Amino acid sequence: MSLSLYECLRAVGLQRHYARFTSVGICRAAHLSALTMEDYPILGICCMEDRTRLFNLVQMVKALDLEYENSEDYGADSGDEGYTAADSSFSYVGGEDEENVYNDENERGAAENRKGLLRKKKPLTEISSNAASEHTPKPTPVYELMRTAGYNYGLPLTSPPAPNKTRPGAQRISVCVRKRPLTRTECKRGETDVLTTPSEECVIVHESKEAVDLTQYILKHRFYFDQVFGEESSNEEVYQRTAYPLVQHMLNGGKATCFAYGQTGAGKTHTMLGSPVRPGLYALAVREIFAHLSTTHMNSPLLVYVSFFEIYCGQLYDLLDHRKRLFAREDGLKVVHIVGLRDVRVDSVSSLMEVISQGTEVRTQGVSGVNPLSSRSHALLQIQLRDANQQIAGRMWFVDLAGSERASDTKEDRQSRMEGAEINQSLLAEQSHTPFRQSKLTQVLKDSFVGDSMTCMIANISPGHLATENTLNTLRYADRVKELKGQGGLRGGRREKTNHSPKRNFQEICLQTKTSPSCNTNKASPGDSGGSGDAWSVSRDGKEERFGQDRDTHEKLRSLKPAGEGEEGVRREEWRPAMEGKGVGRWAWVASTETEQAHRITGAIPDEAVVLYNRHTEEETLTVAPSLTVLWMSHPVSELQQNNLSPQPVDNQTRP
Numbered sequence: 001m002s003l004s005l006y007e008c009l010r011a012v013g014l015q016r017h018y019a020r021f022t023s024v025g026i027c028r029a030a031h032l033s034a035l036t037m038e039d040y041p042i043l044g045i046c047c048m049e050d051r052t053r054l055f056n057l058v059q060m061v062k063a064l065d066l067e068y069e070n071s072e073d074y075g076a077d078s079g080d081e082g083y084t085a086a087d088s089s090f091s092y093v094g095g096e097d098e099e100n101v102y103n104d105e106n107e108r109g110a111a112e113n114r115k116g117l118l119r120k121k122k123p124l125t126e127i128s129s130n131a132a133s134e135h136t137p138k139p140t141p142v143y144e145l146m147r148t149a150g151y152n153y154g155l156p157l158t159s160p161p162a163p164n165k166t167r168p169g170a171q172r173i174s175v176c177v178r179k180r181p182l183t184r185t186e187c188k189r190g191e192t193d194v195l196t197t198p199s200e201e202c203v204i205v206h207e208s209k210e211a212v213d214l215t216q217y218i219l220k221h222r223f224y225f226d227q228v229f230g231e232e233s234s235n236e237e238v239y240q241r242t243a244y245p246l247v248q249h250m251l252n253g254g255k256a257t258c259f260a261y262g263q264t265g266a267g268k269t270h271t272m273l274g275s276p277v278r279p280g281l282y283a284l285a286v287r288e289i290f291a292h293l294s295t296t297h298m299n300s301p302l303l304v305y306v307s308f309f310e311i312y313c314g315q316l317y318d319l320l321d322h323r324k325r326l327f328a329r330e331d332g333l334k335v336v337h338i339v340g341l342r343d344v345r346v347d348s349v350s351s352l353m354e355v356i357s358q359g360t361e362v363r364t365q366g367v368s369g370v371n372p373l374s375s376r377s378h379a380l381l382q383i384q385l386r387d388a389n390q391q392i393a394g395r396m397w398f399v400d401l402a403g404s405e406r407a408s409d410t411k412e413d414r415q416s417r418m419e420g421a422e423i424n425q426s427l428l429a430e431q432s433h434t435p436f437r438q439s440k441l442t443q444v445l446k447d448s449f450v451g452d453s454m455t456c457m458i459a460n461i462s463p464g465h466l467a468t469e470n471t472l473n474t475l476r477y478a479d480r481v482k483e484l485k486g487q488g489g490l491r492g493g494r495r496e497k498t499n500h501s502p503k504r505n506f507q508e509i510c511l512q513t514k515t516s517p518s519c520n521t522n523k524a525s526p527g528d529s530g531g532s533g534d535a536w537s538v539s540r541d542g543k544e545e546r547f548g549q550d551r552d553t554h555e556k557l558r559s560l561k562p563a564g565e566g567e568e569g570v571r572r573e574e575w576r577p578a579m580e581g582k583g584v585g586r587w588a589w590v591a592s593t594e595t596e597q598a599h600r601i602t603g604a605i606p607d608e609a610v611v612l613y614n615r616h617t618e619e620e621t622l623t624v625a626p627s628l629t630v631l632w633m634s635h636p637v638s639e640l641q642q643n644n645l646s647p648q649p650v651d652n653q654t655r656p
């Protein structure tokens with residue numbers, strides 16, 4: 001009995017899908033070789049077990065085709081005579097009666113004449129037995145990606161915030177995350193919720209992954225923020241822990257900015273604007289402001305003004321003045337003014353909401369891949385307190401950013417792509433830790449990032465599994481913003497001064513391990529290791545760790561000098577050649593340094609490097625990126641393992 005599509009499918013236990021295969025034009029076994037994994041769902045092959053079976057089958061068919069092609073060289077293309085259906089190696093024993101399977105005689109003939117299949121060396125029963133071994137369902141393995149503290153090149157942190165941390169609102173920069181519930185449409189689509197919020201500061205993304213051998217596993221990404229709001233959190237609750245302290249700051253004469261960031265449909269507008277029944281931060285803030293003003297007796301009562309405009313494709317439009325084009329200009333003191341911006345005095349929450357709803361109606365909207373009513377612009381609401389002389393006595397910005405989704409999610413038209421580019425430029429123009437440096441958004445908000453201003457970013461995330469990638473991007477971005485907290489970021493891009501000379505030698509920065517009462521690292525240089533020529537060793541508290549690594553490469557790294565004053569440290573390009581041919585992607589670096597220097601160094605190390613640095617004993621950090629091993633470390637492995645920082649599981653986690 002010769003092979004057919006049906007038999008192939010049946011051999012791997014997928015015969016129930018036969019009709020589906022034929023309905024999409026896959027009528028012969030040989031057609032299977034053209035299938036890719038993207039086709040599997042179309043064929044109704046969804047569960048992991050079936051996917052594995054089909055994958056094995058496709059590989060087998062491909063291999064057979066290959067054999068056939070090779071055989072042509074030997075003159076095998078002389079007809080089908082030599083490859084009869086009686087060729088025992090191709091037979092499928094115990095199959096159904098062929099007649100029941102093939103209604104179409106031509107099809108059968110075609111299948112039988114398929115030389116590649118007929119020249120098969122392995123019986124299909126082998127596939128069958130492979131498939132049988134797959135029968136016992138295995139639990140999906142779960143791995144957790146290790147994270148770091150400190151600057152980590154865009155990777156999120158593992159370490160929970162310090163226990164004595166101040167309340168998010170009391171910080172000058174706070175980064176919060178809000179998860180929304182699954183929408184009805186998502187539920188109908190059968191989407192699963194991939195986010196859990198085990199504590200008020202932690203969110204975990206359970207990313208479903210598929211390894212190269214098609215086994216499925218879950219990769220857990222754990223992130224810590226100043227505040228994490230679960231789906232059950234109300235706007236009121238979010239307000240209390242995000243905008244409320246900013247409003248208090250404003251009422252004391254300060255400047256504050258509250259951003260909502262995230263993928264389209266993640267809940268930014270819901271958070272900022274809300275609805276009549278669930279007022280958002282705008283309304284709650286203004287309610288607070290009026291409540292405060294009504295209870296505070298001043299000689300000259302303060303007045304509340306609002307302005308509302310959008311930044312769309314790099315242009316400013318007044319949402320309270322028929323979308324009049326606006327221009328941001330800097331005066332001689334480098335203060336940015338938005339020329340012609342209309343501000344409206346409001347005297348109650350309802351008048352403010354009326355003004356906002358007028359503005360929202362004219363805001364640029366489009367249909368994003370995710371949200372049919374997607375805001376395609378950044379909306380900036382400014383609330384100002386002014387005294388009777390029109391002097392500003394407090395100012396607050398609410399920024400509802402346009403969706404941060406990947407370009408591939410947006411419509412393919414040029415307009416959307418331009419918007420996407422501008423949005424990304426605005427949000428990610430933060431090279432050198434100077435956020436929003438190049439964009440109109442930066443320019444407009446520049447004033448809000450300097451001095452004693454307070455900033456709160458709310459990263460909105462969608463729970464559905466289809467949004468996992470965007471959700472991770474949002475969280476990684478938020479994580480980077482969080483890193484700015486420790487280095488004078490969001491302060492006009494100027495970093496806080498340290499006592500270190502920027503001209504300090506790179507060797508000094510990287511190779512000298514800081515000692516502390518509990519950490520006496522004696523040797524940090526491979527040259528000083530005292531071990532064999534190939535090993536680097538570091539001793540600490542009498543214990544010595546050796547790592548058989550490449551001294552030559554390290555010497556090259558040592559010879560790199562830090563960039564001069566004002567530059568960003570050793571540049572990435574300088575690392576690349578040094579690592580060339582030395583297994584790039586599997587390197588680690590130790591730096592013992594103050595925060596700023598650590599940032600300079602880690603910022604210069606390629607993404608794929610593993611970095612371990614210890615600013616302080618308690619703050620040993622390990623930055624892990626996929627497919628890496630640690631090259632050199634300053635602390636005993638056992639200790640790292642105790643702290644769950646062992647480099648060993650890295651490969652296991654990322655490549656189970």
Ligand SMILES: Nc1ncnc2c1ncn2[C@@H]1O[C@H](COP(=O)(O)OP(=O)(O)OP(=O)(O)O)[C@@H](O)[C@H]1O
Nearest residue numbers: 180263264265266267268269270371374375402403
């Ligand atoms: N916390 C929440 N609770 C209940 N529903 C929510 C929540 N957040 C968002 N939603 C709902 O999800 C949908 C999308 O939310 P929203 O319009 O706020 O997204 P968005 O991030 O502003 O999108 P875009 O950037 O495209 O404008 C809305 O129907 C909204 O009511």
